[in-house]
Amino acid sequence: MSELTELTLAGARDALADKQITARELTEAHLARVAKADALNAYVLQTPELALQMADASDARLAKGEAGKLEGIPLGVKDLFCTKGVRTTACSNILGDFTPPYESTVTANLWADGAVMLGKLNNDEFAMGSSNETSRFGPVINPWRGAGDSQLVPGGSSGGSSAAVAARLGVAATATDTGGSIRQPAAFTGTVGLKPTYARCSRWGVVAFASSLDQAGPITQTVQDAAIMLESMAGFDAKDATSIERDVPNYEAALTGDIRGLRVGIPAEYRVDNMPSEIEELWQQGIDWLKQAGAEIVDVSLPHTKYALPAYYIIAPAEASSNLARYDGVRYGMRENGADIDDMYASTRAAGFGDEVVRRIMVGTYALSAGYYDAYYVKALQVRRLIADDFAKAYEKCDVLLTPTTPSAAFPIGDQTKDALQMYLNDVFTVTVNLAGLPGISVPAGIDAQGLPLGLQLIGKAFGEEELLRVAGVVEEAAGFTGKADDWWSV
Amino acid sequence: MANSDLISGATGDWEIVLGLEIHAQVSSNAKLFSGAATEFGAEPNSQVSLVDAAMPGMLPVINEKCVEQAVRTGLGLKAQINLYSVFDRKNYFYPDLPQGYQISQFQQPIVGEGAIDIDLDEGTVKQIRIERLHLEQDAGKSLHDQHPNMSFVDLNRSGVALMEIVSYPDMRSAAEAQAYVKKIRAIVRSLGTCDGNMEQGSLRADVNVSVRRPGDELGTRCEIKNVNSIRFIGQAIEHEARRQIDIIEDGGTILQETRLFDPKNGETRSMRSKEEAHDYRYFPDPDLLPLSLTQDFVDRIADSLPELPDDKKARFINDYGLSAYDAGVLVSESENAAFFEQAAQGRDAKATANMVIGSVFAGLNKAGLSIAESPVTAAQVGQLVDLQSDGTVSSRIAKEVFELMFEDGEDQGKDPAVIVEEKGLKQVTDTGAIEAAVDAVIEANPDKVEQARERPKMAGWFVGQVMQETGGKANPQAVNALVMQKLGLD
Structure with missing residues (x-):
């Protein structure tokens, strides 16, 4: 049955529809593979009974010809999504064994379309990190290994999602992206990661990190799979005041492969110092592919790019410092008793939050404090506006932008944990997209000298996911990326 | 300002300066950002949605009814309605504040400046200016008397919509402050935007009190929190003004602070000083888009105003x-x-x-x-x-x-x-019957008749006697006329 776990989402869907396989077989194959993959630490909670129950229900619907768009497709769910009756922790100690009595809108959409849940996937604590090393459950290991079989990070914060899809521990996975948390892990693992336009997917029931930046999206094996997943995940939700009432198109149908006449912008400011030449070359390669496919290449400028990372690391922690105030030990999650209420708060939060989360709460609290608010928070909002304006101006000259996804390939476990600033630089090409609320996708496009995957990022116009996916499909096709990590981890 | 409002101290007269922040609970079936019910007096924690309890991943969604009520109140206060307003988070920790922040409006409230007339003694009227009205969430309630070493929390009130109505410091006496609260209460009740029930906490006031020499700059103010009856507002102001005057006259200075009024002894006591004041770290709530109203929406409410x-x-x-x-x-x-x-x-x-x-x-x-x-x-x-x-x-x-x-x-x-x-209380207007009664009294009291002819005021005695005889039912005018006539006094 090992070939069952090699199926793409589109492939599995078609095989299920053609009755070549059953949902139960497909789910069992993935469960069996997950059971052997403890070394990767991708899943923090496996739900095999629930998965089989859902798969059987899918088979019944398939038999009756009532199949949904994702009928019988086994998925992993990032532990940031609240799942009814299934422990949800955001990989933080402070949530203890919190088991939500409700289901996030995005996952509810997936289940309504027939998808099957394999379990909850590891992530950086509260999605704060770029290497999946801040999780209460320990780091996720990238199925791709470095020189001398060294262990690498899978990227973060959606490291469990990227590792699971790369190791075929699920046909696809849900993820979230606040500053690059879908795209960077996808680039590090040879998978496709799509961050939709802000407001495209509901945030209801997703544990909040930074509300104005958070957006759910899929990590998948292929661009087509990303299109299929997004169509199910997206949609207006009256329970999220920032969600937008706008029809969800058939994204899969947008993958025509025809980008003749499309204008692709190349932002000068994304050529950063000390970028490995391999990434520079890959970028050029991408430009050539798109040119060959009939696109027009346009040089554009995004002059405020260099302020994006500092602005992001004001805005995101500021919102986080407030969003995480609800974890106080009073109503749910863990509690450390104290001499009085203030002592209980302090003890609970000291024991419950990890170092990176504490750092961001402190930074955010400082940035919002009286006397600093104007100098930090207000300034950062101004920068954010300028960055959005940069994109608006660039889109007068082009339709999509092409950039590298990350300034490096996956790095060794523990390599950057001592230096927060170094870690933050991982997001340098991705945070601008969140600040401007635009859609972005990372497509695996090449292999570096160590044999590690590298990604190219495409950035679209707001709600321009169809065009974005179409170009991504062309890059994917041209790159012909077929690399796959070996199963060294399987026991 | 009437001089009678001045308070005399040991060293001369003092003027009280008062500004009020009234918290009025919006009359609506559901809370400001959730669908939970708002009825008073329900079982603890029986009216709490996932949003009110600040469960992970929950998001606020504005209740249009509450917005409508705020606009209606703003119109009733003859105030500026802001078509664009913003919800901010006011951050602080308290067990009955599940989110760790209160959603309020800080820099851009839904209602701007307005004015109301307050009714003072014998028909005099004074205008009090309104600075703003904004919408915000109420907190829950901490219960400290349910367990020897634990506090309980009731979240029924958590998230209920409040209108905070802020006045300018235009009031100069406890009576004016009381008249102001009465007037605000009358307005919101007539509009149906708040039931004005102070005993149940639907309407409560924070009172800012300072004193100064007449004509001087404003003095340092103290804020008395959450005073929940008109009588207590008067007592709190009287006590607080006297306290401040005594301190200044003894050579001291007033410290800006938040105080509590204790109805048991009629005094105010310090709750926290300015140094201990929270840094609320207000910032726009990223879960909510700015509130944008159309003029048409406002006009429709204006047309339906009672x-x-x-x-x-x-x-x-x-x-x-x-x-x-x-x-x-x-x-x-x-x-x-x-x-x-x-x-x-x-x-x-x-x-x-x-x-x-x-x-x-x-x-x-x-x-x-x-x-x-x-x-x-x-x-x-x-x-x-x-x-x-x-x-x-x-x-x-x-x-x-x-x-x-x-x-x-x-x-x-x-x-x-x-x-x-x-x-049988019908007034007797039958002149015959009254005449008979008058005749009877005159006949029985010849001496009094003599006296009455000397002193005509004595006629009143006869009227009283007749009224008594008739059980008060005789028409007094008729009795009076007949008595005067029979005594020859008319």
């Missing part, structure tokens, strides 16, 4: 010919005004106003009842006014009849005509 207390007062003066004072008393509660208007329908309004104020309100006040609980209906008051107007009963008998209708007893709630009939 008559406001001041307009009603003007109408009562103009249409019913009432005095400013009587009109002011009647409109202070919209239910009272409605009771009066129902009673006055088609009859002498002034006489009705006298009976409503002099008998009904006085009786209710004494019995501690609300107008809705009145044993005498508006229609019955009208009937009684009619009996008085057409001379069936004298004003004195009318008062007696009212008491029978009002007080506990077999006649409570009966129609006045029935009581008059059963008790």
